Structures are given as structure tokens and as C-alpha cells.
Amino acid sequence: MPDVRCERVFAPAPDFEAELRAQELPLYSLETGRVLRDFDILAFSVGYELTLTNLLNILEMGGVSLQNRERSDDQPLVIAGGPAVTNPLPLSPFVDCFFMGEADGWLEGIFAGLAAIKRRGGRRSDLLDLLRCEPAIWFAGKEEVVKRHLCTRFGQYSAGRKKFAELSSFPVPNIRTVQDHGVVEIMRGCAQGCRFCHASFFYRPFRLKEPALVVQEVDELIYNCGYREITLSSLSSGDYPDIAALVEALNHRYRDLKVSFALPSLRIDSIALQLLSGLSEVRKSGLTFAVETPRHEWQRGVNKQASPDRTIAILKEAKMRGWKKAKFYFMVGLPVSEGQDETLPIVEFLKEVRAETGMSFNVNVAAFIPKPHTPYQWSAQLGEEQALDKIMFIKRSLSGRGFKVNYHSPFLSLLEGMVSRGDERAGELVLKAFKAGARLDAWEEHIKWDIWRGVLKEAAWDVEHETCRKRSLQEKLPWESIKMGAAGTFLERELEKSQEYELTPACVSECTAPCGACTPQVRIKDRINDSGKEILYRKLRSLNDGEYRHTFKEQEHRPVRKIRFSFIKAGKAVFLSHLNVMLIFERTFLRAGYLVQFTQGYNPKPRLEFAHPLSLGIESREEIAGVELLNYDSTGEFIKKMNRNLPEGLKILALKEIKPPLPGRKKHSLMSLYRGSDYFIAPAIDSHTDRRPVLEELCRSLERIAVIDGEAAVSGPAAADGLAVDGPAAADGLAVDGPAAADGLAVTIAGDYLGTSFSLRQTPGG
Ligand code: SF4
Structure with missing residues (x-):
């Protein structure tokens, strides 16, 4: 702009x-x-x-x-x-x-x-x-x-909408961050209207993104940003029409790239067999059930249904597909159970599900916090002690095999409630x-x-x-002058219905009980173009569309090519840990259009190896790594494409193709071939500074080197552990040079201006 x-x-x-x-x-x-x-x-x-x-x-x-x-x-x-x-x-x-x-x-x-x-x-x-x-x-x-x-154009193509690729400064982190996935928002808002949920009222009305746009954004996150884990995000992703067909088509399209898709916030009603299969195709994401409250009538009260029978049926299916664990969320203090104890029903619900499925459960319990602009904005919240007693009862009752109970601190809930209202x-x-x-x-x-x-x-x-x-319905609330969508009268009516355990149906475009959130400019969008969707899904499954940047069909029978390459790590990149460097290369291969060979198994990893992990904070003139590629082209192309996509501070220097081992010959990992590295330590001291204290400090930090004397300063006999250090003074005052000792470690210290470069040769064991 x-x-x-x-x-x-x-x-x-x-x-x-x-x-x-x-x-x-x-x-x-x-x-x-x-x-x-x-x-x-x-x-x-x-x-x-x-x-x-x-x-x-x-x-x-x-x-x-x-x-x-x-x-x-x-x-x-x-x-x-x-x-x-x-x-x-x-x-x-x-x-x-x-x-x-x-x-x-x-x-x-x-x-x-x-x-x-x-x-x-x-x-x-x-x-x-x-x-x-x-x-x-x-x-x-x-x-x-x-x-x-409200965004009036959510989920629609528009002439002014730029692709990520056109946003030259779109940031992609070079370190693994919290929630480090590519995220495509497939829907905004939620059709369901759970009465405790602030987000449901904040983002009303419910709007879908067209599947063709979803695929375009997934493409950009994979090919331009290098993500292999994509979250199809929304408040309730299982409610996306034909979500299982969309996941299946996406899995098919990106199968060779081992891209996995995760759907957060699945309502129990919306989980289907086909969807579970689709999600488990590449790697298994967690199964989470936000039940909130255990009894049927209370669930009707909060307008969210999750019966034990349905939960058990889904978990049995999941178990057959390899899941061993699931996570449950419950709340205590919801206004639907006022005057009644909800803790024992929560325990009974979970024990029944465990007895039927034999799975292990992580259970998260938190105190309900009333939020502004929801039907429960007037409701009471549990005090800290009361909430803690209830939570502790649940924790004690579920102690033992099969359950791990975590809880949100009731004191933090109190602070949150204090700010909230x-x-x-x-x-x-x-x-x-x-x-x-x-x-x-x-x-x-x-x-x-x-x-x-x-x-x-x-x-x-x-x-x-x-x-x-x-709060009484007559009380003036601090946020009353702000209209978030649903009218105050609608919220009051929802509160009444909650007390009567009466459900409000999910939003549909032919709305018969409007809350006030839909306007002529922004309406609920609950349908996608069916004919367009069919064409799109067929295209994604065929892999022959030719419209997209990579179709890998022709690669299927190509031989794997083993490449060794060397690269520089310098400048800001020295602050990248080894794990992050691996992640960057993994993403850069995707961005550069290379198809990497993957390991087999539940959690496939790219066949990418490094000779020796470089410690954080150390610059490197030449690191060695190897990769197996299915579509390697040439030395020049590889260096050009990779360097165009690597972040500042990382640069490919050279590469060599390695012949596959002859039949019957042992394969060697790159690490097993590693013989040693030279380290140079250059303290930043100017010509006016007395260098001796710095040198002494450096020597002390190398522990096994002794400062003998004066200018020339470092010399030493073989140490008991087999290290030999020996050397005449260099012209600028310091030199240490030593032959490799029995354990293969040699130390060389040579000086120049600012000088004093220590060179430490290290072997795999040293
Ligand atoms: S007006 Fe009707 S369809 Fe629109 S958000 Fe409100 S309840 Fe849902």
C-alpha cells in the first residue's frame, strides 16, 4: 500500500x-x-x-x-x-x-x-x-x-484480492513457531450458536469459503511457503459441506508431497467415518471432543449436543483406525446445571466411554466464564474455591489408568472473568x-x-x-453501547431457552428466527456451488489438470537421485538452531519445486541428512548435507532454485551427485562419514586493547590448553587425555599448533588482526 x-x-x-x-x-x-x-x-x-x-x-x-x-x-x-x-x-x-x-x-x-x-x-x-x-x-x-x-467479501474471489505469491513481504517464519502450520480459514463464524461461546457471536453470521479458493490458498501455502502441515481452520470445520470429500481430494492432490491436513474444533455430530480416514492418511492428528457438559438436558441448555452413545461409536471407529488416545474438554459452573452437581455426571460420562472403548483420555476441565455479547453475559461465575473443589473431585475420581486430568487454574478463570465483564x-x-x-x-x-x-x-x-x-437483565452492562450483531432481545430469548433446555436450530439461509446479525450486505453463506465443487474435486483427483504448478505423475517412476551439497550459514542465520535449519531446507525444497524422497511409516520424514549439527551461534563457511530427490535436474538449476528460496544467511555453495551403493555393499549415513570440523574463534578486540586477558580467557575456556608465558603464550605438552598442543609464537603474538593426538583431536591457534583465530579440530567423539 x-x-x-x-x-x-x-x-x-x-x-x-x-x-x-x-x-x-x-x-x-x-x-x-x-x-x-x-x-x-x-x-x-x-x-x-x-x-x-x-x-x-x-x-x-x-x-x-x-x-x-x-x-x-x-x-x-x-x-x-x-x-x-x-x-x-x-x-x-x-x-x-x-x-x-x-x-x-x-x-x-x-x-x-x-x-x-x-x-x-x-x-x-x-x-x-x-x-x-x-x-x-x-x-x-x-x-x-x-x-x-464485518467483512462483506469473506470467501469470495475478488479482483482486488492478491495472492500470497504477489505479497512479496508475506512473512514465513524461519524458526518453528507456536501453531506452525499453514492455515486456511475455510469458514468464518459457526452455524451452531453454542450459548456460552463468545466466538460464535463475535463472528456471526456463518460464511463459507468456496472450495476452489480453499485449494488455491492451500497451493500457495505449500508451493510458495513450503508448509507440509495445513490446518483447515474455522470454529467448527466438520460443518463445512462435504468436508470429507474436500479432505479426500486434497489428500489425493498432495499425496506425493506428504502433506497432512488437520481440522480443529470438530463437533461430535460432524465427525464421520470418511473424515477420520481422510485425516489419518498422512499423519494422525489428535482427536478432541469438546463435550462441555455431560447430561443430555444440560447439553440442550447450552445448545450443543454430544451424547455418550455417539461419542463411543466414533471412538470405536477411531480405535480401529489406529487412534489410542483422545482429549475431552468439560466445563464446571455452566448456568444450565445451577443448583445441581455436575461433577459426578462428568466422571460417569467419561468412565462409561472408557469402559466401552478401552482408550486413554486426557481430560481438561475449566470453570465456565460468562462472556459479553453472549446469552450468558448475565450469568453467575463460580468463585475460585468452589471451582477448585469441583475440579479436584473430578481429578480424584478419575485417578488411575486411562485418564490424565488437567485443569485451568480457577484463579486464572477469576482474573479472566474480572477483565471479561x-x-x-x-x-x-x-x-x-x-x-x-x-x-x-x-x-x-x-x-x-x-x-x-x-x-x-x-x-x-x-x-x-x-x-x-x-447480573439482572435490567442492569446496565459496560459494553451496552457496542452492537456485535445479535440483538439484545435475541440474547435474552436465548437465555430463557437455555433455562428451558430448548434447542435453537443451526443457522440456515432461510432463517426463520433472525438474531439480527444477517444484513443485506452480509448474509449467511451456507452453500457452495455444487456443480463447481464436483468439477473441482474430479480435477483434484485426476492429477492431470495441468493448471497447477506441480503435477508429479511423471515423476512416479523416476529413480531416486542422491545429492550431497555444501552450504554457508552466516549473518543472522547463526541464530537458527540445527532443527530449524532442517525445517528451512525441508520447506525450501518444496518452494524450489523439488520432490524429496520420504521415509516410510506413520510419520514420514524427508530423506535429508546433515553431516554434523552445527551449534547455535556458530557461523559456518561450509556445512555438508545430503538429500534424496525424485526430480533432480542439474547442478546449476539446483543451486539457482535453492538459493532463490533460502532465507538470508543460508546459501548453497556446491553439490555432487552420489552413486547408489553397489548391490550388497553397505550404505553409509553422512554422519558416519564425518571426520572432523575446523573451528575458528575470532574475538572482537581492537588493536588498542590489551589482548592478553582475552587470550587467556579463551584458553581457559578451551580448558585443556595451558598459557605458558608472555607474548607467544601458548604451548603445551600432550595432556593426559591425549591432547597435544604445541606451537611457536606467531608474528602477531600467538600460535598454537599441534599434531593430532591419539584420539584424533588437534588444536591450532593462529593469529591475525583482531586476530587470534583459534582453530579447533573436532572429531565425532571429541
Ligand atoms: S440472522 Fe438467522 S441465519 Fe443470520 S446469524 Fe442470525 S440466526 Fe443465523
């Missing part, structure tokens, strides 16, 4: 934060290292309530005032959006304005307007004025009703906890329990009571 540049920053991990603070360095962007306070806008996507101290930390470390009223005109504008700020009051002292809804289709227009203001010399206050006129923007004191923005007072507590050192509260290994308990104890109001109490 002209005049607009977008960069990323993440909340720093504790060690990085400590280092930045110790060095008095501000937090900076990933792409160009620019300090945060120098940007025009900082926009936060807040997906979870327990990340608020992260947001404050990013502001403070980026040199931006925490309180919005203290921000001067030379500071960035701070915007927040995402599911966790649909009640913006807790964050309102810190964020300048909040965006409600889906940003796709909105950002381009508003950024063009903001860029125009900047071109005219506009200031921060001018940018803020423009944003405040937007119907989907909320800010403290806004009198008009805020209407969320709280007001500015909740924000004050977040600030207080942050100032006292709270960070990364969503991660149990990082949350500072004592700080948070202290803050809640010292609060001038009863935090637990205020968070957990039931």
Missing part, C-alpha cells in the same frame, strides 16, 4: 526483557528494528483477556506512555481490536480507541485516509479525529452506538499488577501468583464477588 508500512512486534520473553532493561534499550520492531515510539500507530490484536499486562509491557518498553491522557503529539496512536476487547472498559485508560469486528475490508480504506493526513503534515490528534468518526470505533465518552465492522476498576488492577512485575499472565510458568493475589486482596472493592455475581 503506498505510504503505509506495517511491521510486527511481540511481547518480550522474560530473559529478553531483562536484557533490554539492563542495556537500557527500548523495544523495537522485528522487521527493521525501529523503536516503537517512532511509529505513527501501534495496533494490538487482543485475543485473550490474560494478555493485558503484555500490552502494557509492550507500550512501556517501546517508550510509549501507559495512560492515553499522558500521550503527547509525538507519540504513536494506540488502537486495540480482537475478541478480548468487545468489552473495552478495562483497557480504556491505556488505549486511544478500539476497533470492533473484522478488520479485513476496513483496514485498507482507513489506512489510506490516515496516510493522506500524514502526507498533509497532520499530527496524532488529526489521525485520532479521523478514527473517531468511524462507526466501528469505540472510545471512552463516545455517545453514538458502535456497530462492528469488568470496568475501569479492573484496568486499574491490571496496571497495578503490571507495575509490581506481572507479565505473561496467560502462561502458568510465568504468571506471578503472589503479585496478583496481593493486588486482589488490596483492592478497594470485592473483586471476586463483583466478578462472579449474576
